[in-house]
Amino acid sequence: MNKIEVGAELAPKSFLINRKLLVEYADASGDQNPIHQDEAFAKSVGLPDVIAHGMLTMALAGKYLSDISGSQSVLEFSAKFIKPVVIPADTDVALVISGKVTEVNNGIAKIELLAMCNEVKVLGMAKGVIKI
Numbered sequence: 022m023n024k025i026e027v028g029a030e031l032a033p034k035s036f037l038i039n040r041k042l043l044v045e046y047a048d049a050s051g052d053q054n055p056i057h058q059d060e061a062f063a064k065s066v067g068l069p070d071v072i073a074h075g076m077l078t079m080a081l082a083g084k085y086l087s088d089i090s091g092s093q094s095v096l097e098f099s100a101k102f103i104k105p106v107v108i109p110a111d112t113d114v115a116l117v118i119s120g121k122v123t124e125v126n127n128g129i130a131k132i133e134l135l136a137m138c139n140e141v142k143v144l145g146m147a148k149g150v151i152k153i
Contacts, residue, residue, distance in 0.1 A: 025122055025130050025153045031089060033119035036081040038073050038108055046077045060110065073106035078116060082136050082147060085118040089132070090151040096129070100147035106138045114138060120149075128153055 043057050052074055055062040063071045079100060086095050108114050117137045124131040134147035 025089075025125060025151075027122055027125050029122040031120035031122065031132070033117050034085055034088065035115045035117050036084070037113040038077070038081075038106060038116055039113045040071065040108055040110060043071065043073060043077070043108060046074055050074065050076065052076070068105065068107075070107050070109050073108055073114075073116075075102045075105075078102070078106055078136065078143060081116055082118050082134055082144060083149075085120065085134070086132065086149040086151060089120070090130075090153060094152040095149060096152060097150035098148075100134065100136070100144040102143070103145040104138075104141050104143045106143055116143070123148075125153070 047053050047057055056068060056072055057074055058071060060071050082100060083098050086098055106116060119135045120132045122130055123133050130151050130153050132149045134149060136144035136147055
């Protein structure tokens with residue numbers, strides 16, 4: 022476990038996303054929007070390729086938080102979608118999540134999250150509050 026003190030940089034974690042995972046997520050979530058599975062459709066609406074579900078990206082950032090503190094200790098979690106996670110065919114794309122502790126008070130820590138894919142920030146204003 023990372024040391025949770027103000028200013029601590031939390032170790033990054035990579036989550037691999039590929040087309041197989043997108044199908045599995047679509048089936049589990051019920052989100053069958055073709056921008057997540059149909060390359061021709063995604064390109065026809067102006068996307069560079071198939072993109073990951075925004076909520077999958079959020080879920081992985083949330084997993085990062087729960088891996089730090091345990092799922093019962095995540096009190097708050099939020100982010101804004103700012104860039105899509107593009108998933109080319111036959112490719113594993115790394116979503117890298119890291120964090121920085123911004124505040125610790127009475128057993129509660131505020132964490133600023135950074136979600137990067139191919140050197141592009143994909144979540145904005147990403148933050149969590151955990152019980153430590």
